[in-house]
Amino acid sequence: MQLNRFLTNIIRFLMIVFVSLLVWDGLSKYAVRHFCSYEMEKKYEAIILGHSQTEHALDDQYLPGVKNLCNGGEAYLYTYQKLKLITAANPQIKTVYLSVAPNQLTAKLDEWAIDTKNVNSYFSKYAFMMEVSDYQLVASHNFEALLNAEIVAIKNNAKAAVKRQNRVSNGDLGGYMAAQVSKLDSLEQQHHLDKEDFQQFTKPSVINLAYLKKIVAYCHQHSIQLVFVKMPVYARYNSRINQSVYHSLLKENFPNQKLWDFQQVVLDKNDFRDYTHLNSSGAKKVSRIFAQRMLHSKI
Amino acid sequence: MLFNSLGFLLFLPIVFLLYWKVFAADYRKQNLLLLVSSYFFYACWDWRFLFLLFFSTFLDYFTGLKMCQSQAPQRRKFWFWLSIGINLGFLGFFKYYNFFALSFQELLGGFGLHTDIWLLKVILPVGISFYTFHGLSYVIDIYYGRIKAERNFVDYAVFVSYFPLLVAGPIERATHLLPQIQRSRSFDYEKAVDGLTQMLWGMFKKVVIADNCAEYANMMFNHTGQHSGSDLLLGAFFFTFQIYGDFSGYSDIALGVSRMFGVELLRNFSFPYFSRDIAEFWRRWHISLSTWFRDYLYIPLGGSRGGKAMQVRNTLIIFLVSGFWHGANWTFIVWGLLNALYFMPLLLLGSNRNYLGTVAEGRWLPSLREAWAMGTTFLLTVLAWIFFRADSLTHAFHYLGGVFSKSLLTIPSVLPFAIIGLVIFFVGVEWLGRSHQYALQGLRSSTPKWFQKSVYFLIMFLLLFNMGKEQQFIYFQF
Numbered sequence: 001m002q003l004n005r006f007l008t009n010i011i012r013f014l015m016i017v018f019v020s021l022l023v024w025d026g027l028s029k030y031a032v033r034h035f036c037s038y039e040m041e042k043k044y045e046a047i048i049l050g051h052s053q054t055e056h057a058l059d060d061q062y063l064p065g066v067k068n069l070c071n072g073g074e075a076y077l078y079t080y081q082k083l084k085l086i087t088a089a090n091p092q093i094k095t096v097y098l099s100v101a102p103n104q105l106t107a108k109l110d111e112w113a114i115d116t117k118n119v120n121s122y123f124s125k126y127a128f129m130m131e132v133s134d135y136q137l138v139a140s141h142n143f144e145a146l147l148n149a150e151i152v153a154i155k156n157n158a159k160a161a162v163k164r165q166n167r168v169s170n171g172d173l174g175g176y177m178a179a180q181v182s183k184l185d186s187l188e189q190q191h192h193l194d195k196e197d198f199q200q201f202t203k204p205s206v207i208n209l210a211y212l213k214k215i216v217a218y219c220h221q222h223s224i225q226l227v228f229v230k231m232p233v234y235a236r237y238n239s240r241i242n243q244s245v246y247h248s249l250l251k252e253n254f255p256n257q258k259l260w261d262f263q264q265v266v267l268d269k270n271d272f273r274d275y276t277h278l279n280s281s282g283a284k285k286v287s288r289i290f291a292q293r294m295l296h297s298k299i
Numbered sequence: 300m301l302f303n304s305l306g307f308l309l310f311l312p313i314v315f316l317l318y319w320k321v322f323a324a325d326y327r328k329q330n331l332l333l334l335v336s337s338y339f340f341y342a343c344w345d346w347r348f349l350f351l352l353f354f355s356t357f358l359d360y361f362t363g364l365k366m367c368q369s370q371a372p373q374r375r376k377f378w379f380w381l382s383i384g385i386n387l388g389f390l391g392f393f394k395y396y397n398f399f400a401l402s403f404q405e406l407l408g409g410f411g412l413h414t415d416i417w418l419l420k421v422i423l424p425v426g427i428s429f430y431t432f433h434g435l436s437y438v439i440d441i442y443y444g445r446i447k448a449e450r451n452f453v454d455y456a457v458f459v460s461y462f463p464l465l466v467a468g469p470i471e472r473a474t475h476l477l478p479q480i481q482r483s484r485s486f487d488y489e490k491a492v493d494g495l496t497q498m499l500w501g502m503f504k505k506v507v508i509a510d511n512c513a514e515y516a517n518m519m520f521n522h523t524g525q526h527s528g529s530d531l532l533l534g535a536f537f538f539t540f541q542i543y544g545d546f547s548g549y550s551d552i553a554l555g556v557s558r559m560f561g562v563e564l565l566r567n568f569s570f571p572y573f574s575r576d577i578a579e580f581w582r583r584w585h586i587s588l589s590t591w592f593r594d595y596l597y598i599p600l601g602g603s604r605g606g607k608a609m610q611v612r613n614t615l616i617i618f619l620v621s622g623f624w625h626g627a628n629w630t631f632i633v634w635g636l637l638n639a640l641y642f643m644p645l646l647l648l649g650s651n652r653n654y655l656g657t658v659a660e661g662r663w664l665p666s667l668r669e670a671w672a673m674g675t676t677f678l679l680t681v682l683a684w685i686f687f688r689a690d691s692l693t694h695a696f697h698y699l700g701g702v703f704s705k706s707l708l709t710i711p712s713v714l715p716f717a718i719i720g721l722v723i724f725f726v727g728v729e730w731l732g733r734s735h736q737y738a739l740q741g742l743r744s745s746t747p748k749w750f751q752k753s754v755y756f757l758i759m760f761l762l763l764f765n766m767g768k769e770q771q772f773i774y775f776q777f
Contacts, residue, residue: 002488003319010495017759144305151763 021154028154029128031161038089040067040168045092046294049079050099050229051112055177056277057231057262058097062287063294070099071174074122075112076211077134081126082173083215087222096219100212100228100259102246103276108200110207114138119145124152125172137207178280179273184234187274193236196275201242204249216254228259232267232286237275265289300343302552303506310340311556318560319486326483330457333560337462341426344466348424351389356459358385359434363441363448363455379442383435390431393423398627426466428624432591433459437473439595446473454480461562463553467546469567469587476562484561493740494558496755500739501551503758507765508725509544511718512537518713520688523698528707531698533714538688539681540722543572546585551737565590570733572680572726573658575672577641578651580680588624592617607647614646615639625687630695634686641679657734721765 044067048058052072060068069082079098087093103109112118119142123130127150138146160167167173187193219226228250232238250259271282278286300306314336322328342349362382369375400416407414437458440446449455458477464470519526519534526534550567557564565587574580581589600613615636622635645651658673659665665673682699689695732738739758742751 003486006486006488006491009492013755017756017763020756020760021763147305155764 021151024154024158025150028157028161032128032157035161035164037164037166038085038168038173039166040086040090042092044090046095046097047086047093048097048099048229049083049174050074050097051101051104052177052277053101053231053233054097054099054229055174056179056273056279057283057286058290059176059178059280059283059287061176062284063291066097066294067168068176069168069174070176071122072177073112073118074174075109075118076104076208076215077113077137078118078122078126080211080215080218081129081134083218085126085129086168086173087224093224095225095227097227097229097260098215099231100250101230101233102201102241102243104208105205105212105246105249106200107203107205108197110205113207113211114141114145116142116145116148119149120152123149124156127153128157176283178283179277180280182270182272182279183274184269184272193240193275196237196240198240198242202245204245209249209253213253216257226257228254228257229290230259230261230263231278232263232265232282234269234272234275238263260290260293262286262289300340302549302556303502306343310336315559323486327453329484330453330480333457333461334453337457337460337465340462341460341465344425345422351424351427352430352460355386355389355430355434356456357452358382359438359459360449360452360455363438364450366438366441367448375442379438382438386431386434386438390427393419393421393427395623395627429468429470430459430465432470432588433473436470436591436595440473446477449473449477451481461557463557463560464564467549467553468585469550469553469565470591471565471587472591475565479562487561490561491559493743494555496555496739496743497551497558497737498555499755499758499762500737501548501553501555503762504544504548504551504725506548506762507544507721509541509548511715511721511765512541512544515713515715515718516541516688520690520694520698523694523701526701527709527712528702528704529709529711530713531701532707533711535681535685535688535698535702537718539572539677539684540725542684542687543568544725547571554737566736570657570729570738572677573673573730573733574676575654575658575669576645576650576676577638577679578645579654580676581638581642582655588621592621596620610646611643614642618642629692630686630689633692633695634683637683637686641683660734717765721761724761 043065046063046066048054048060048063048066048068048070050070051074052070055068055070055072058066058068058070060066069086071078074082083096087096114137119138123138123146135146138149160172165172216226218224250257265286267278267282267285271278271285273279273282300310314332317332318329322332338349338352341352359382362378365378366375369378396419400418404414404416437446437449437455441448449458454477457480458471458473461471461476461480516534516538519531520538523531547568554564554566567585567587569583569586571580571583574583597613597617600616601609602613603610618635618639619632620635622631622633622638625631625634642651645653658669685698685702686692686695689698729738732741735741739754742754746754
């Protein structure tokens with residue numbers, strides 16, 4: 001009798017907590033969607049999306065009409081949500097430049113979609129955009145992190161909504177990040193290249209690839225021109241990558257997709273922050289060449 | 300399995316329901332369930348060390364029986380020392396071998412002799428210090444005729460490995476816990492609600508206070524050279540609350556969970572930061588360890604008998620051993636000695652038992668004198684915690700040097716107001732509940748139901764919305 005009373009009271013208490021959380025969750029998602037702004041200036045007709053390589057390599061001050069919205073460590077699952085969000089709020093967007101680097105198509109980087117750190121920071125940010133299938137995907141791999149991310153989302157959404165922020169201009173959704181240093185010499189001294197895992201490039205991605213396909217399909221459906229871009233990495237690093245898996249994945253899954261590969265851009269050691277990222281000096285060079293390419297291809 | 304994990308939130312209701320719904324009629328079956336659940340709980344961390352736990356349990360069970368069966372004192376002595384030797388041998392090997400080996404290597408290095416010493420490359424089995432001390436107290440109590448050996452292996456194994464206390468205490472005594480295991484238990488609504496409330500408060504302490512304070516404290520201790528004196532002092536304050544929230548939070552969860560199963564555990568904390576001197580602090584901090592050392596080391600060494608010199612020697616030994624119990628690092632030894640240093644003047648002046656009651660009993664606020672005494676005691680413990688938290692003695696002195704620099708009087712560069720606010724709320728609630736077993740206990744007897752429910756919801760939401768980055772319980776490493 002006493003036990004049943006205890007269990008009933010516990011269940012009642014937890015139900016009230018759970019329902020309150022659901023209400024808060026719904027309200028905060030509604031608020032962040034309707035009270036925050038995702039609009040950009042009308043002059044921006046193109047955006048750059050992707051991970052840290054494009055985040056560091058493409059300085060949008062040299063790219064007229066283009067806004068860099070890249071985020072380091074961002075998996076395509078989250079890029080896809082950002083794409084939907086930005087293009088819905090900014091119908092003037094005609095072109096999307098998307099980073100498609102060899103590491104983004106490896107199984108290792110599938111972790112970016114589901115590991116605790118990224119779920120906490122990215123899932124919570126885009127939770128209000130997620131579809132049921134996205135929830136199912138993350139829940140099946142990391143349920144605890146998903147619950148935590150939902151709580152973080154409620155908190156962050158409420159804060160952003162109260163401040164009525166423009167989440168593009170406040171940098172919430174990413175942007176160009178200038179790196180001032182070059183660490184290549186010290187990395188070379190430590191023989192860092194020998195410690196890198198190049199085997200990863202032989203194992204193709206599942207999650208990232210699936211969401212890349214969704215991005216392609218979304219752009220096609222909304223008549224948005226999509227260009228894959230590949231930023232330069234340090235030549236010695238690049239020579240160790242098994243490129244065949246990357247190229248065959250692209251050929252197999254996206255046969256008609258444009259790819260702008262900037263690996264051949266002439267850069268010296270001082271243009272790199274490390275093996276896979278440019279610093280501001282490198283970004284300046286690559287961005288100018290990127291701008292010329294835009295001009296020539298009339299995009 | 301961590302108390303603050305999703306796994307535990309599933310594990311606990313399942314065991315609870317089986318315990319009270321399925322096996323309630325037979326306490327022996329309940330004990331068996333507790334044993335299986337405890338081994339599962341432990342195996343979730345690392346199943347390989349389950350064998351060590353089982354071996355340690357069996358060793359003490361067997362030597363306990365042998366001691367009781369032996370008529371000749373020599374044989375009793377043999378079984379007694381066999382158990383003590385093997386228990387301490389395991390503890391010493393896993394916990395202290397590398398420390399002694401490296402210290403020996405450094406010593407040889409000082410004489411210009413360079414050696415390659417074999418080091419143990421195994422992580423410390425979680426809870427080894429706790430379950431070893433359980434076993435030791437059992438064997439010592441049998442040897443001195445305080446208890447009889449337990450014949451039922453399951454009951455004894457539950458005493459050693461009962462999951463709420465298995466990995467971080469409180470350190471139980473056979474005289475207290477075994478009788479509770481050996482009798483039938485019936486569900487008590489009031490006790491279960493009390494247990495759940497204590498568990499909720501323990502979670503709050505761990506997840507909200509300790510884990511949030513940890514982020515700031517880690518920043519200061521991991522990058523000591525980059526911060527001002529005021530930042531470092533604030534970092535030390537945060538660590539002071541982190542370790543209290545972490546360890547007393549764990550103890551509250553353990554006591555609360557156990558109460559839900561109808562088993563009372565020894566109290567481990569009694570609002571130590573409201574102590575008016577260090578002697579009182581040590582009567583209120585990690586009580587089960589302090590009393591263990593008192594009963595099994597201080598008193599056998601002669602205790603307070605034999606004059607002041609003997610008392611000073613024994614007290615010094617206790618603090619030294621207590622420091623060393625926490626870990627194989629000179630920082631813990633210095634932490635122990637520093638506390639001994641704080642304690643000695645009180646001992647020599649005979650004023651170490653001045654404060655036995657609750658501070659400001661029956662009053663809302665302390666007197667100025669009490670506030671001053673609490674403040675100075677608190678500051679002394681903050682300074683001592685710096686040694687406890689630092690990676691090495693060099694680091695500790697570097698940290699202290701940083702604190703007592705010119706920049707001590709500047710405004711801290713990082714002021715996490717939200718965390719400071721939570722700590723103030725926490726201290727306030729603890730102050731209001733200081734005459735009870737835990738801060739929220741008085742709530743049920745002295746406030747209306749709607750208020751109690753509002754507080755539970757508030758704590759629950761603070762818990763959910765102010766979770767810090769999950770940190771391992773500090774005392775798991777001991």
